[in-house]
Amino acid sequence: MxxxxxxxxxxxxxxxxxxxxxxxxxxxxxxxxxxxxxxxxxxxxxxxxxxxxxxxxxxxxxxxxxxxxxxxxxxxxxxxxxxxxxxxxxxxxxxxxxxxxxxxxxxxxxxxxxxxxxxxxxxxxxxxxxxxxxxxxxxYRRTPAIALMKRMVAEGRLGTIRQIRAQYLQDWLSNEHAPLTWRMDKYKSGSGALGDIGAHSIDAAQFVTGLSITEVSGMLKTFTTERPVGGDLVGLGGHGETKSDAAKGPVTVDDAAIFTARFDSGAIGVFEATRTALGRKNAMRLEINGSLGSLAFDFEDMNFLQFYDGTDPEEARGFRRIMVTEPVHPYAGHWWPTGHGLGYEHSFVHQVADLVAALGNKTQPTPSFSDALQVQRVLAAVEQSAANNSQRTPTRNEES
Ligand SMILES: NC(=O)c1ccc[n+]([C@@H]2O[C@H](COP(=O)([O-])OP(=O)(O)OC[C@H]3O[C@@H](n4cnc5c(N)ncnc54)[C@H](O)[C@@H]3O)[C@@H](O)[C@H]2O)c1
CATH class of the missing domain: 3.40.50.720 (NAD(P)-binding Rossmann-like Domain)
Structure with a gap:
């Protein structure tokens, strides 16, 4: 047939x-x-x-x-x-x-x-x-190791989630001569490292744990306040080389953002997003500590997930490194034989596959706009907190 x-x-x-x-x-x-x-x-x-x-x-x-x-x-x-x-x-x-x-x-x-x-x-x-x-x-939800984290949390392998540690570290703005692009213009981008890459960490942390952030305290920093006007570089997502003698324009967003967070369950988290962490290229990291175990992921080692099982016999405890390429792992069975590894581009294929499957079933694909609005609220709250809430501590000289 x-x-x-x-x-x-x-x-x-x-x-x-x-x-x-x-x-x-x-x-x-x-x-x-x-x-x-x-x-x-x-x-x-x-x-x-x-x-x-x-x-x-x-x-x-x-x-x-x-x-x-x-x-x-x-x-x-x-x-x-x-x-x-x-x-x-x-x-x-x-x-x-x-x-x-x-x-x-x-x-x-x-x-x-x-x-x-x-x-x-x-x-x-x-x-x-x-x-x-x-x-x-x-x-990033569709990176197999992150999808596996979600599955393991949902299965109760970590017990009660206590702490979430999320970092997204890049270094392409360490160079103060890197050109000004739309990513450094608040009107076009909304915010800097916070919304560009921190948004992924916020979404991934909430996606993996199934929890929602309800409170934040943040700090933003712009290390380089003006940059050469180099035009929007096409094909590199705005990353690129300097034009050293070019006129300069103002950077109107953060280079780095850090914030602490409370989640609706009572869990707490620490988040960091930066484009100035020299040597870190795309270190999207997520670590979750629960009452029974921990999971840790780093996109620079994206085919692996670290798992510490606190219920293992005491003498055998330690982080194990799971290669997330088995047919039983999320998405992996659609690709190559075990151990052959996936890359950055695969998560976009998974995104299309999940979207088209949902459309075929006439069901709402995720993340919905409503899920994404929740991330937007967290971004806005971090900016507001960074503008308003820092508590000054006296320096040593002021005290004496
Ligand atoms: N999911 C991810 O991992 C990920 C990674 C990078 C960027 N992004 C997001 O993707 C979006 C685009 O980022 P990018 O890195 O591809 O940027 P980019 O600078 O590489 O590309 C932007 C594109 O938009 C076009 N464009 C700009 N203004 C336009 C307008 N007014 N009308 C029509 N076209 C216009 C440009 O010509 C260019 O083709 C942003 O929202 C960014 O945050 C997501």
Whole structure:
């Protein structure tokens, strides 16, 4: 018996640089590794520059292009809009797309303010009732080791969660000559390290533990307050080399953010997000300590999960290093034989696979816009706390 071809899911994507490339390869590959109810079709991408968007379409496999995202939403041969642009554009594009009856995948953080995020949630809830769904791209949830952490916590392997330690450490802004891009412009990005990478830590911590943050105390720091104006570097997510003699412009966001948190269960947490931790390239780390055991993850060693089982016989206790590539592990069975390892790009394929499976079942994909609004509230609370609440301690000289 010949298999009937699956119906297509025709995708229109806005933005075609770092996340555009990561999402494109996911749309191209997901149905080749996962059994999906709909086959993604790379129908159209939108950018602002005609030549650049044409070149990107050829390189990444898109069938057509436009230089106006509104045109892409108006097309009746597009079922889903994938938003891969800076945060200041998310709200307008997502709301227009949902109201036009298109499903939406929107990159994180959901918006640049709680108010904008709330408007997006309102529209998404209205359209979900009509079968038009929205999801936010907190892709680290789909790293197999992080998904395994969630499973093990849910199975009770850690007992009661007591402490959560989340760090997201990068170093690409250690160089004070690194150029000013949209990521250092508060209007476009909402915040700096906090929203760019700290948002992933907040989402992952809440996702893994199933808990919600209810209280924070934060501190933000900008080490380099102005940078050479180098234009938005395409294809590198804004990372890049200096133009040393260029004019300078102001950095209006944090380089580093730290905060403590209370969770709704009574657990407590420490969070750190920085782009100035020299030597740390993409150290997205998460450690959870419970009454029965601990789990620890570091994205720089992303195929492994560390597990300490406090119920082991005393003489045999110690952190064990689980290679998360067995068929029984989340997502891993869809890929290569045991031990062959996955990379950064796979979480985006998993994101598409989970999204398309949910759309095929006509169910709400996760994280929903509402889940992402909760992260937005935490980001806003950290900023507010950093602005208001520090308690000054006298220096040694002042005391004498
Ligand atoms: N999930 C993740 O792991 C992850 C990683 C990086 C970035 N992100 C998020 O993805 C989004 C995009 O980040 P990026 O790293 O791809 O940025 P980038 O600078 O690499 O690409 C941004 C793209 O948006 C386009 N663009 C900018 N303004 C536009 C506008 N007004 N209209 C149309 N196109 C516009 C640019 O031309 C470019 O193609 C951000 O929300 C960011 O926070 C998520």
């Amino acid at each position: 010949t298999q009937q071809p699956r119906p297509t899911l025709r995708v229109g994507m806005v933005g075609y640089a770092f996340m555009g490339a990561a999402h494109s390869q996911a749309w191209r590959n997901a149905h080749r590794f996962f059994d999906l109810p709909l086959t993604p079709e790379l129908t159209v991408i939108a950018g602002r520059n005609h030549n650049a968007v044409d070149e990107a379409a050829k390189r990444m496999g898109w069938a057509s292009t436009t230089t106006d995202w509104r045109e892409l939403i108006a097309r009746d041969d597009v079922d889903l809009i994938d938003i891969c642009t800076p945060g200041n554009t998310h709200t307008e594009i997502a709301i227009a797309a949902l109201q036009a009856g298109k499903h939406v995948l929107c990159e994180k953080p959901l918006a640049n303010s709680v108010e904008d995020a709330k408007r997006m949630v309102q529209v998404a809830q209205d359209t979900a009732a009509k079968g038009v769904f929205a999801m936010c791209g907190y892709s």
